Amino acid sequence: ETGVTQTPRHLVMGMTNKxxxxxxxxLGHNAMYWYKQSAKKPLELMFVYNFKEQxxxxxxxxxxxxxxxxxxxxxxxxxxxxxxDSALYLCASSLQPSGRHSYNEQFFGPGTRLTVL
Amino acid sequence: TQLLEQSPQFLSIQxxxxxxxxxxxxxxxxxxxxxxxxPGEGPVLLVTVVTGGEVKKLKRLTFQFGDARKDSSLxxxxxxxGDTGLDLCAGGEDSSYKLIFGSGTxxxxxx
Numbered sequence: 194e195t196g197v198t199q200t201p202r203h204l205v206m207g208m209t210n211k212x213x214x215x216x217x218x219x220l221g222h223n224a225m226y227w228y229k230q231s232a233k234k235p236l237e238l239m240f241v242y243n244f245k246e247q248x249x250x251x252x253x254x255x256x257x258x259x260x261x262x263x264x265x266x267x268x269x270x271x272x273x274x275x276x277x278d279s280a281l282y283l284c285a286s287s288l289q290p291s292g293r294h295s296y297n298e299q300f301f302g303p304g305t306r307l308t309v310l
Numbered sequence: 311t312q313l314l315e316q317s318p319q320f321l322s323i324q325x326x327x328x329x330x331x332x333x334x335x336x337x338x339x340x341x342x343x344x345x346x347x348x349p350g351e352g353p354v355l356l357v358t359v360v361t362g363g364e365v366k367k368l369k370r371l372t373f374q375f376g377d378a379r380k381d382s383s384l385x386x387x388x389x390x391x392g393d394t395g396l397d398l399c400a401g402g403e404d405s406s407y408k409l410i411f412g413s414g415t416x417x418x419x420x421x
Contacts, residue, residue: 301352
């Protein structure tokens, strides 16, 4: 496998279910991200992990719980979601930029299309 | 709050036509990236521009970063059905992991 992979690609869950999304990157990157993509809205950054440490939690409700056991794997644990949480959840990875004139080029997985009933 | 506005939001054109997509902000960015997202897939990085006034070409695609580094454009020559998708711009800061994404331009190229 190369690049960034995400499983499952599609997920339908009830509001009382618990499920997890998985992301794996094979690029040797040290930063990983969760984004939410809803129709007609810009990509929303949810969480950032840098060297396995969470460095950003963008006011995300606690029903979303991330886990980063190592720099290649990232999970998003879902619990008691709401219908408005239905969206495409994208994982991305990058090399952590450092120093002047460095920039953050992110590589995305194909996403998990989540539907909450 | 930094925002990136893209225009048009939606564009439907005939194969062979030319088009330009715009990405504008009131904020200065140290870099500006363009991604393309095809249906059912994640965004794929096309190009990064970092210098005011910079122009980069990728086959039929021409990207320009504004002189003041607040705006950018993507020009497509002789559009093809394979160009169909969502074009996203994203602004970045030096040494920052955060990208600010625009809401995208959804392009449909009809055969």
